[in-house]
Amino acid sequence: MGKALLKRAGLLIGTLLLVSVLAFVAFSVIPGDPTGSVLGMEATDEQIAAFRARMGLDLPVWQRYWNWLTAFVTGDFGQSFKFDMPVSELVFTRAQATLVLAAAAFILIVVISLPLGLIAARRQGGIVDRVVTVLTQVTMSVPNFIMGIGLMYLFALVLKWFRPEYVPLKDGLGAHLRYMLLPALAVALPKSAMTVKLLRGSILGELGQDYIRTAYSKGSSRGSVLRRHVLRNAMIPVVTFLAMAIGDIMAGSIVIEQVFSIPGLGRILISSIGTRDYPVVQAIVVLLAGVVVLCNFLADLLYRVMDPRIDGR
Amino acid sequence: MMLRVQDLSVVFRDRAGEEPFTAVDRFCLTMDRGEVVGVVGESGSGKSMTAHALMGLIQRPRAEVTGSAVFEGTDLLALSPEEMRRYQGRDLSIVFQEPMTSLNPTMRIGKQVEESLRIHEKLSRAERRDRALDAMALAGLPEPESVYRQYPHQLSGGMRQRVMIASALVLRPRLLIADEPTTALDVTIQAQILETLKDINRKEGTAILFISHDLGVVKALCRRVVVMKQGKIVESGAVDDVFYHPQEEYTKLLIASRPARKKLKGGRQDG
Numbered sequence: 001m002g003k004a005l006l007k008r009a010g011l012l013i014g015t016l017l018l019v020s021v022l023a024f025v026a027f028s029v030i031p032g033d034p035t036g037s038v039l040g041m042e043a044t045d046e047q048i049a050a051f052r053a054r055m056g057l058d059l060p061v062w063q064r065y066w067n068w069l070t071a072f073v074t075g076d077f078g079q080s081f082k083f084d085m086p087v088s089e090l091v092f093t094r095a096q097a098t099l100v101l102a103a104a105a106f107i108l109i110v111v112i113s114l115p116l117g118l119i120a121a122r123r124q125g126g127i128v129d130r131v132v133t134v135l136t137q138v139t140m141s142v143p144n145f146i147m148g149i150g151l152m153y154l155f156a157l158v159l160k161w162f163r164p165e166y167v168p169l170k171d172g173l174g175a176h177l178r179y180m181l182l183p184a185l186a187v188a189l190p191k192s193a194m195t196v197k198l199l200r201g202s203i204l205g206e207l208g209q210d211y212i213r214t215a216y217s218k219g220s221s222r223g224s225v226l227r228r229h230v231l232r233n234a235m236i237p238v239v240t241f242l243a244m245a246i247g248d249i250m251a252g253s254i255v256i257e258q259v260f261s262i263p264g265l266g267r268i269l270i271s272s273i274g275t276r277d278y279p280v281v282q283a284i285v286v287l288l289a290g291v292v293v294l295c296n297f298l299a300d301l302l303y304r305v306m307d308p309r310i311d312g313r
Numbered sequence: 314m315m316l317r318v319q320d321l322s323v324v325f326r327d328r329a330g331e332e333p334f335t336a337v338d339r340f341c342l343t344m345d346r347g348e349v350v351g352v353v354g355e356s357g358s359g360k361s362m363t364a365h366a367l368m369g370l371i372q373r374p375r376a377e378v379t380g381s382a383v384f385e386g387t388d389l390l391a392l393s394p395e396e397m398r399r400y401q402g403r404d405l406s407i408v409f410q411e412p413m414t415s416l417n418p419t420m421r422i423g424k425q426v427e428e429s430l431r432i433h434e435k436l437s438r439a440e441r442r443d444r445a446l447d448a449m450a451l452a453g454l455p456e457p458e459s460v461y462r463q464y465p466h467q468l469s470g471g472m473r474q475r476v477m478i479a480s481a482l483v484l485r486p487r488l489l490i491a492d493e494p495t496t497a498l499d500v501t502i503q504a505q506i507l508e509t510l511k512d513i514n515r516k517e518g519t520a521i522l523f524i525s526h527d528l529g530v531v532k533a534l535c536r537r538v539v540v541m542k543q544g545k546i547v548e549s550g551a552v553d554d555v556f557y558h559p560q561e562e563y564t565k566l567l568i569a570s571r572p573a574r575k576k577l578k579g580g581r582q583d584g
Contacts, residue, residue: 210411211414211416213409214409214415214425214480216370216401217401217407218428218432219399219403221398233417308418
């Protein structure tokens with residue numbers, strides 16, 4: 001395990017480096033410059049040159065990257081051009097809404113898909129199974145921002161159960177979470193659909209195994225066979241899938257923030273791309289990549305813990 | 314008499330309009346306490362299906378099980394699945410052919426051996442453990458204490474089959490159905506497992522219904538044998554009679570299809 005872990009850690013760092021290089025290169029390739037949005041249209045050439053020198057924009061790309069990287073590893077994410085504050089401060093204040101949204105979406109996925117997957121598998125071919133199969137097909141094929149707009153339309157405009165006005169955390173946790181419920185649902189539904197499908201298939205696959213027959217031959221009831229034997233084995237691929245889905249959930253949250261006007265990472269990411277505020281974009285992209293890579297690493301670890309057949313525990 | 318099976322039939326009706334398939338056709342058998350009886354036949358002859366029907370392991374809507382199997386005064390085939398559960402693993406238990414896949418890969422051996430105890434009796438964890446270790450020793454597992462903590466993939470095929478035997482015996486059932494328990498194992502392991510089953514029969518008085526495609530193996534273990542072909546009993550009687558004086562062409566073919574024995578003791582086969 002130690003060796004596999006080390007290899008994984010190496011892969012983790014390599015991936016992050018690659019992502020940061022790509023983000024950096026992308027910004028030196030696309031046209032546009034932060035000076036316009038920061039100094040305004042009437043800035044003189046001297047002002048622009050002074051700003052570029054102050055921000056290190058006059059250096060060649062590789063040198064700028066090196067400066068950024070050496071600062072980044074010490075925890076200094078740089079200074080935002082646009083907001084004139086440290087990127088770390090900006091990112092961490094904005095990350096709160098995104099994290100709450102992603103966490104709520106993850107919890108919803110688990111809460112929605114585990115019981116549905118179980119029921120669908122248990123009553124295979126029954127009404128619940130058929131309804132769930134159709135629903136999963138539908139929700140899987142709808143992108144989450146369309147889902148968000150649909151939910152918004154239904155709950156805010158038609159039913160009027162939801163006021164589309166962001167409630168920040170400082171106005172109370174309950175109200176904050178209540179606002180987050182709908183966007184979280186928009187992120188969660190397509191992923192829940194996949195999870196239900198995966199869990200159902202996994203349970204049915206395990207139910208056909210020989211060891212299930214052994215359990216029945218000892219006098220186990222159907223419920224006890226499901227609980228004691230099927231669930232653990234069927235959960236192995238599902239847990240792996242869920243851990244890897246966390247990255248997708250983060251990405252989905254960033255998109256959904258636009259629909260529900262939540263001031264999270266997504267908002268600032270997109271506005272920073274517009275104003276070419278590359279230290280902010282760079283930091284967010286690398287942090288998100290870090291979350292994704294870390295989740296994959298976690299999935300791998302969980303897989304090893306849950307399945308004793310994987311060697312070298 | 315401990316078990317009296319009469320006209321046991323298993324019929325599969327897969328889809329409406331399709332010809333029903335009779336897997337077992339009016340199977341009859343009697344067994345006394347502590348007796349070892351063999352059932353032989355080629356694959357597809359219905360012998361495993363018979364075993365599964367007796368164990369209550371055939372799902373009802375898919376297949377129709379008719380006839381009677383009176384075990385200690387109770388007709389097992391007339392019981393509801395819930396009632397049958399009280400017998401499964403306690404009064405009668407089964408060892409399957411596939412030791413590699415018949416154990417749960419993510420559950421420790423000890424828990425699997427104890428499972429029948431957990432289902433049928435209220436015991437403390439320590440009591441369960443003691444009885445499991447006891448059954449594991451009876452099934453001939455070396456170092457039961459360390460095997461108790463292991464996972465199936467850490468054991469060889471022969472060891473796994475001993476684990477299956479231990480979990481079948483943990484409540485000391487009166488009838489053990491062994492459905493081709495040695496077929497998947499190599500010859501030396503096969504002989505050791507047969508020896509273990511013999512010991513269990515002698516020490517515990519457990520009756521064994523031993524199912525095999527190999528008449529030679531049956532001969533080593535049983536005194537009485539039933540020969541099956543395409544779901545029907547074609548011949549039955551004392552093993553020696555059937556083995557040395559087969560009445561049916563099919564039985565002769567079964568005997569002749571044992572190449573190893575034929576080479577060693579060729580002369581005796583024709584008799």
